[in-house]
Amino acid sequence: MAETPHGRNGATARDEFDAVVIGAGFSGLYMLHRLRDTLGLTARVFEAADDVGGTWYWNRYPGARCDSESYFYSFSDRLSEDLLQEWTWTERFAGQPEILDYLRHVADRFDLRRDIRFNTRVVAAEYDEQTGRWSVRTDDGGTVTTRFLITAVGCLSSTNVPDFPGRDDFRGETYHTGLWPHDGVDFTGKRVAVIGTGATAVQAVPEIAEQAEQLYVLQRTANYDIAGGNRPMDAEDGRKIKERYREIWQNTRETGFGFPYHTADRSALAVSEQERRQIYQEAWERGGFRLGTTFNDLLMDEDANETAAEFVRERIRERVRDPKVAELLTPRDHPFFTKRPPLENGYYETFNRENVTLVDVRNAPIQEITPSGIRTADAEIEVDVIVYATGFDAMTGSLFRLGIRGRGGTGLQEKWSEGPRTYLGIATHGFPNLFMITGPQSPSVLSNMPVSIEQHVDWITACLRYLRDNGFDTIEPLPEAEDDWVAHHNEVTETTLLPRANSWWVGANIPGKPRNLYPYVGGVGTYRLVCDAVAARDYDGFALGTADGVPSGTYTGVPRTAFNEALAAVS
Numbered sequence: 001m002a003e004t005p006h007g008r009n010g011a012t013a014r015d016e017f018d019a020v021v022i023g024a025g026f027s028g029l030y031m032l033h034r035l036r037d038t039l040g041l042t043a044r045v046f047e048a049a050d051d052v053g054g055t056w057y058w059n060r061y062p063g064a065r066c067d068s069e070s071y072f073y074s075f076s077d078r079l080s081e082d083l084l085q086e087w088t089w090t091e092r093f094a095g096q097p098e099i100l101d102y103l104r105h106v107a108d109r110f111d112l113r114r115d116i117r118f119n120t121r122v123v124a125a126e127y128d129e130q131t132g133r134w135s136v137r138t139d140d141g142g143t144v145t146t147r148f149l150i151t152a153v154g155c156l157s158s159t160n161v162p163d164f165p166g167r168d169d170f171r172g173e174t175y176h177t178g179l180w181p182h183d184g185v186d187f188t189g190k191r192v193a194v195i196g197t198g199a200t201a202v203q204a205v206p207e208i209a210e211q212a213e214q215l216y217v218l219q220r221t222a223n224y225d226i227a228g229g230n231r232p233m234d235a236e237d238g239r240k241i242k243e244r245y246r247e248i249w250q251n252t253r254e255t256g257f258g259f260p261y262h263t264a265d266r267s268a269l270a271v272s273e274q275e276r277r278q279i280y281q282e283a284w285e286r287g288g289f290r291l292g293t294t295f296n297d298l299l300m301d302e303d304a305n306e307t308a309a310e311f312v313r314e315r316i317r318e319r320v321r322d323p324k325v326a327e328l329l330t331p332r333d334h335p336f337f338t339k340r341p342p343l344e345n346g347y348y349e350t351f352n353r354e355n356v357t358l359v360d361v362r363n364a365p366i367q368e369i370t371p372s373g374i375r376t377a378d379a380e381i382e383v384d385v386i387v388y389a390t391g392f393d394a395m396t397g398s399l400f401r402l403g404i405r406g407r408g409g410t411g412l413q414e415k416w417s418e419g420p421r422t423y424l425g426i427a428t429h430g431f432p433n434l435f436m437i438t439g440p441q442s443p444s445v446l447s448n449m450p451v452s453i454e455q456h457v458d459w460i461t462a463c464l465r466y467l468r469d470n471g472f473d474t475i476e477p478l479p480e481a482e483d484d485w486v487a488h489h490n491e492v493t494e495t496t497l498l499p500r501a502n503s504w505w506v507g508a509n510i511p512g513k514p515r516n517l518y519p520y521v522g523g524v525g526t527y528r529l530v531c532d533a534v535a536a537r538d539y540d541g542f543a544l545g546t547a548d549g550v551p552s553g554t555y556t557g558v559p560r561t562a563f564n565e566a567l568a569a570v571s
Contacts, residue, residue, distance in 0.1 A: 021150045021151075022045075022149075022402060023046075024054065025052070026103070027438065028045050029112055030075065030079060034460075046117050046121070046138060047116055047120065050118050053100045055154050059180065060182060061175075062185075064180075064200070065093050065094060067288075070091060070233070073099075089233050089238070091230060120142075122137070122138055124402075134148075134433065136149065137403075149433060151404075154438075160393050160509060165368040169369065173385045174386050175386075176390070177200040177201070185385075186211070187211035187385065190385050193374055194217050194218065195218045195366070197219040197220075197389070203344075203347075206349075217358050224312045224341045225312075225316075225341065225347055226287075227287050228287050229288060248260045252448060253451060254524075263295075268295035268304035284311075294308070299338075299496045302335065305497060313332075316348055334502070338497050340505065394445065394504045394507070394509075410430055419516040422439055423481050423485050424534065424559070425440055425520055429476060429478065431476070432474045437460070442519070442527065446520070447519075455527075474543075474544065474546075475545075482541075492521055493517040505519060525566075529566050530558075533562035534559060534562075537556070540555060540557075540558040
């Protein structure tokens, strides 16, 4: 089909593509590059925002920054070794503006914008069994068709605002950290309430406290907040990192969490208390998530976990002057690292300020939002501003709002009514040629995201090349492969302490959401070996088909075999 000169925002206008990608953050940019520049396919990216960036476009709240260290929270040598050498990060944990600048630079450097349609939200995607193509509708009334549909919408992009009675009656200013105004918010002289104490609140609260006349932090659950240790990066830091980039990236692909350091092969209970405390202290002082990788049984053994939990509790008591406030900030209802542990830089010290009040809404829950503030079970708090740091409908919320329907008109949300059902966390039966980058039941949010994103994009790229080279038009998981992956995912989950916490990892923050562990906890390196083994066996567990033939395939249990072999190799 001939192209007309321009579509919205300069993207060429056409209505048939080899692939459509939804989202233009880390995932969408790298996927577009692979589709267009590696495979030579026609591709369109739809992006609801007016620029690239994904989560780093929307999350502009005060203090927003990554919690993986900057030098490995980026694209690797899989995209460009030159880019690694050219770009120098200014902070150990980059702030939102710098990450957004980086993604804009990537989009410009690789000329990606010309195939991205900005300010365009996908509202429906339906599979046509007669043509073997997806029909994708957008909020501007447009429709395109595509052979392959690839979601790159991120795991944390569907904001969650609790439906408190009276929420819409509040006469002051209201913000959600995930949809922050681009021109910022001035809190000077204002009474502010922050609802929530998860990762975004831990970053935002110290910044807001510097401006606000009075800040109320409403906490339901105390978290194990780990020392971040953020600092400026100097030229010597950059030189040392760039000399080792190949080694660094290879390590990220082999470790459990996608960091360039391995979990130590030792039990927390196999060393003396003195040695254990020294190990914890060294990890704490280095900052970042290293505390969680000091021993190999912290997520497996309750007694081992308690040693790390108590270490963090001691650090809280040391830093918060008021013993009552310190106790409220001390987590006791879930094991360490079974909820996402925020990285903090001055969060606990913020509660030593005269203008900051911690409000316990576990024992005195929020009853309603009033025109002038918030009423809890034992007090009314009058404020000028309410900030909802209440997180997201993680993993599935951003997928469900796309209106995806597969064979027979079955909706994705309908199929997953009792929880996600995927094969490898990347595809789902009944939805041919649909790929989900960092979907449920893949490592995703239990990993350093760029590493998992690259692994999925590269796997999809190789898969599409295989289909083309072998004359196939469709790919879809077999039911038995999907069933076995779900069972395996659940079995691995049950070997850990993760189900013990009411976290967003298990969907506990969304009323009525099926309780499952949504990310895969088998480890980034092991998962990569599993996916590679599936591909090497001609995509074991997938049915492959042609336009005029019946799809066929076999399942021989390759994922379990590869998983067991990986475990045996390290035991």
